[in-house]
Amino acid sequence: MQKVKQQTERVGEGVKFERIRRITGYLVGTTDRFNNAKKAEEKDRVKHSVAGA
Amino acid sequence: MGSAPQTILKRDGTAVPFDAEKIRLAMEKACLATPEEQVSAQALIDMTALVVARIQEGTTPSVEQVQDLVEQVLIEAGYGLTAKAYILYRAEHAKIRRSEEDLMNIYRELTYSYAQNADLKRENANIDADTAMGTMLKYGSEGAKYFVDQYVLPKDVAAGHINGDIHIHDKDFYMLTETCCQIDLMKLFKNGFSTGHGILREPNGIASYSALGCIALQANQNEMHGGQSIPTFDYAMAEGVAKSFRSLYRSALVAYFQIGFALDETDSEALADKVGQSIGWPSMSALDEYEGALSGVLAAYEPEQAKAAHEYASRTALKNVKRNTYQAMEALIHNLNTMNSRAGAQVPFSSVNYGTDTSPEGRLVIESLLLATEAGLGNGETAIFPVQIFKVKQGINYDPGDPNYDLFRLALRVSAKRLFPNFSFLDAPFNDAYYKPGDPDSEVAYMGCRTRVMGNVYDRSREVTSGRGNLSFTSINLPRLGLICRGDWDLFYRMLTERMELCFRQLLHRYSVQCTKRVRNYPFLMGQGIWLDSEKLGPDDTVGEVLKHGTLSVGFIGLAETLVAMTGSHHGQNEESQRRGLEIVSFMRRMTDEQSARTGLNFTLLATPAEGLSGRFVAIDRDRFGEIEGITDRAYYTNSFHVPVYYQIGAYKKIRTEAPYHALTNAGHISYVELDGDTSKNLEAFESIIRCMKEAGIGYGSVNHPVDRDPVCGYTGVIDDVCPRCGRREGEAIDVETLRALRRQYPNMPMFYGLE
Structure with missing residues (x-):
């Protein structure tokens, strides 16, 4: 049976994810306020493995 | 030959008296810069006369015209190198x-x-x-x-800063104030204090201790250009908990007297007053002893009745003091993330150090702060302030069986979720050297991003954390020396010595400005006696002498790029570079120590955090030296002595590589380990990293891991492209029914976006 799909209310349009990072010892609530150098540094970071001693 | 003009026009158009001696001095400076070319004193006098003679008679020359003449005269006389030095000097000034x-x-x-x-x-x-x-x-x-x-x-100095040889941090505040201070709240609260805008009475319970602690941080932040720290937060707040407990115990006892002893309100209060006057009120750690004393005062009643009253009052007070303390710590975090400072553009940069108070009151403070941090802000967001530093100390909280080991474990759990607390290590030999059991003021604290203030050559008897801070700091562009010297170590150390001396001169210049300030310039910091010994000064006294308790720090960034320029590889890559790296930093430390000994001021060496600086030096150097692989090919120079963030290295090896630099950088340091989302949730792995830091001799460290949050469904964790809880991509909308279903599934989420 074909049912007419009801228009449902949608929320969250345009809402960004918050990404909290530590850059010089301080946390920053969103990377939007990082300066260009810090953005580049954050992007380049690699994870450190804890395998082995 | 014309006679000398009366005046000369400065660049801003003002006419000032002409002084031929200035011409001679400028040429002499250029000569001194070129020792390979000898110019006699007589030649300088003759050339000066020649320059004056060439100024057209009856005119008022401009500075630029006179400088052109100097260049001509030098070149004509055959002093090519000196002329070049003079041109460079002019260019710097023009810049x-x-x-x-x-x-x-x-x-x-x-x-x-x-x-x-x-x-x-x-x-x-x-x-x-x-x-x-x-x-x-x-x-x-x-x-x-x-x-x-x-x-x-x-x-x-100005030229050195502008051309990027050195960087004077917080230069905008050069004429105004100092960097930061470690605030002793216990001393401040005693008998109340004034913020400069109003008087506050000595606080009487944990709620007001917490509120006034925030106000102190805020007031001081507005008088200094750096962050503010509370070095012994647990000990300070414990006094507030003890006061709250006593008052809660009294209230519960009064309630019991009314019901259990069938007294009316007035008689209950009177009996409580009698108890208080006779034996005071109990502390959380001495409840058993108190019971006996209470029975004595309540001798008119049966011993079982006194016991029951005590048990009820203790139980009720403990329950309520826990709740009050949690609420106070929750409020502290909320306040420090919302209170304005600096005309509303910021919240105060605040740090709190804790972890070593083993009293029941102190432990309750630590536990409550950690739990409130774990819970997050109003919508479950991760709190950005205060920076929290958990002090790790063997025998107190490091090993199973230590009295605060449970709190260390809790700190690990919270840090794995919220990035804070960071961990400081009191057993690192350079921190342990100051440690005196039972004296919280002897425990090294860290401020904000990394600053450390402990040693005191000005007054060896005052090697304490409280009431002291950094006066100012200036960093050296280390990679530039590498780029100029390219493997010539003799030249490298000669130039490094010059740079260090330039920094010393500049720091002393700034200190001389700071010395002219008076207590009234700092109504809170100095007026309320927060800075060490400032309580001995009057409002019109200058602060130069007491500022000597502070530190003057030389910092550096980009050790990794420096080593690449000098040896071809950085210290994470091979042992030889690591040896060279330690040699460089040891050399700098030796120089700051010698400068301290010479001046009686606390010159210290800083592993610079490079907040605004990370991109500045490298941009200037890329223009000058070109884009060079491993040195100037990224948008930033590497933080202090860190192994570059892009370099693949195991967590333990990174820690062991960086640890020896902590011992050398006595003005502050931090090391990070980056973990992926899954590993950070593995508490055993997390703990093994913190333990490795402690064993390796790290002073201060923390673990970075991604903390993302979707404000729509409230999920906190790692979000790549799609939120793992509600399934939306960044910026996408989801339908409201899905969100309602999630709210039923996760009832503890504080808020859902767009839902009532």
Whole structure:
């Protein structure tokens, strides 16, 4: 049976994810306020493995 | 031959008396810069006369015209090298002067562009430069920097800063104040205090201790240009908990007297007064002893009745003091993330150190703060402030069986979720050297991003954390020396010595400015006796002498790039580079120690955090030396002595590589390990990293891991492209029914976006 799909209310349009990072010892609530150098540094970071001693 | 003119026109158009001696001095400076070319004193006098003779008679020459004549005369006389040095000297000065035009361009940029597009407005990530007050602060800051460059700094220091040999941090505050202070709340609260805007009575319970602690941080932040720290937070707040407990115990006892002893309110109060006057009120750690004493005062009643009263009062007070303490710590975090400072552009940069108070009151403070941090802010967001530092100490909280080991474990769990607390290590030999059991003021604390203030050559008997801080700091562009010297170590150390001496001179110059300030310039910091010994001064006394308790720090960034330039590889890559790296940093430390011994001031060596600096040096060096692989090919120089963030290295090896630099950088340091989302949730792995830091001799460290949050469904954790809880992509909408279903599934989420 074909049912007419009801228009449902949608929320969250345009809402960004918050990404909290530590850059010089301080946390920053969103990377939007990082300066260009810090953005580049954050992007380049690699994870450190804890395998082995 | 013409006679000397009366006046000369400066660049700003003002006429000042002409002085031929200035011409001779400028040429002499150029001669001194070129020892390979000898110019006799007589030749200098003759050439000066020649320059004066060539000035057209009856005119008022400009400075530029006279400088052109000097160049001509030097070249004609065959002093080519000296002429070149003179030209360079002129160019440097011209560069400084050009910043006058730059200033107006900066104002234009600040006025007409959004932070998103203007790097200048994102220099400090915790300032919202798009707001009116944020922009006003930037106008002030940029104008002040210009003023300091043009009219305050010795010319060679200004040139050194502008051309990127060194970086004077917080230059906008050069004429105003100092960096930071470690605040002893216990001393401040005693008998109450004034913020400069109003008097506050001595607080009487944990709620007011917490509130006043925030106010102290805020008031001090507005008098200094750096962050503010509470070095012994647990001990300070424990006094508030003890006061709350006593008052809660009394209230519960009164309630019991009314019901259990069938007294009316007035008689209950009177009996409680009698108890209080006879034996005082109990502390959380001495409840059993108190019971006996209470039975004595209540001798008119049966011993079982007294016992029951005590049990009820203890139980009730403990329950309530826990609740009150949690609420106070929750309020502290909320306050410190919302209170305004600096005309509303920021919240105070605050740090709190804790972890070693083993009293029941102190333990309750630590536990409550950690739990409130874990819970997050109003919508479950991760709190950005205060920076929290958990002090790790063997015998107190490091091993199973230590009295605060449970709190260390809790700290690990919270850090794995919220990035804070960081961990400081009191057993590191350079921190342990100051440690005196039972004296919290002897425990090294760290401030904000990494600052450390402990040793005190000015007054060896006052090697304490409280009431002291950094006065100012200046960093050296280390990679540039590598780029110039390229493997020539003799030249490298000669130039490094020069740079260090330039920094010493500049720091002393700034200190001499700071010395002229009076207590009334700092109504809170000095007026309320927060800074060590300032309580001995009157409002019109100068602060120079007491400032000697503070530190003057030389910092550095980009050890990794320096080593690449000098040896071809950085210290994470091979042992030889590591040896060279330690040699460089040891050399700098030796120089700061010698400078301390010479001056009796606390010159210390800092592993610079490079907040605004990370991109500045490298941009200048890329223009000058080109894009060089492993040195100038990225948008930043590596933080202090860190192994580069892009280099693949195991966590333990990174820690062991960086640890020996902690011992050398006595003005502060931090090491990070980056973990992926899954590993950070593995508490055993997390703990093994913190334990490795402690064993390796790290002073201060923390673990970075991604903390993302979807404001729509409240999920906190790692979000790649799609939120793992609600399934939306960034910016996408989801339907409201899905969100309602999630709310039923996760009832503890504080808020859902768009739902009532």
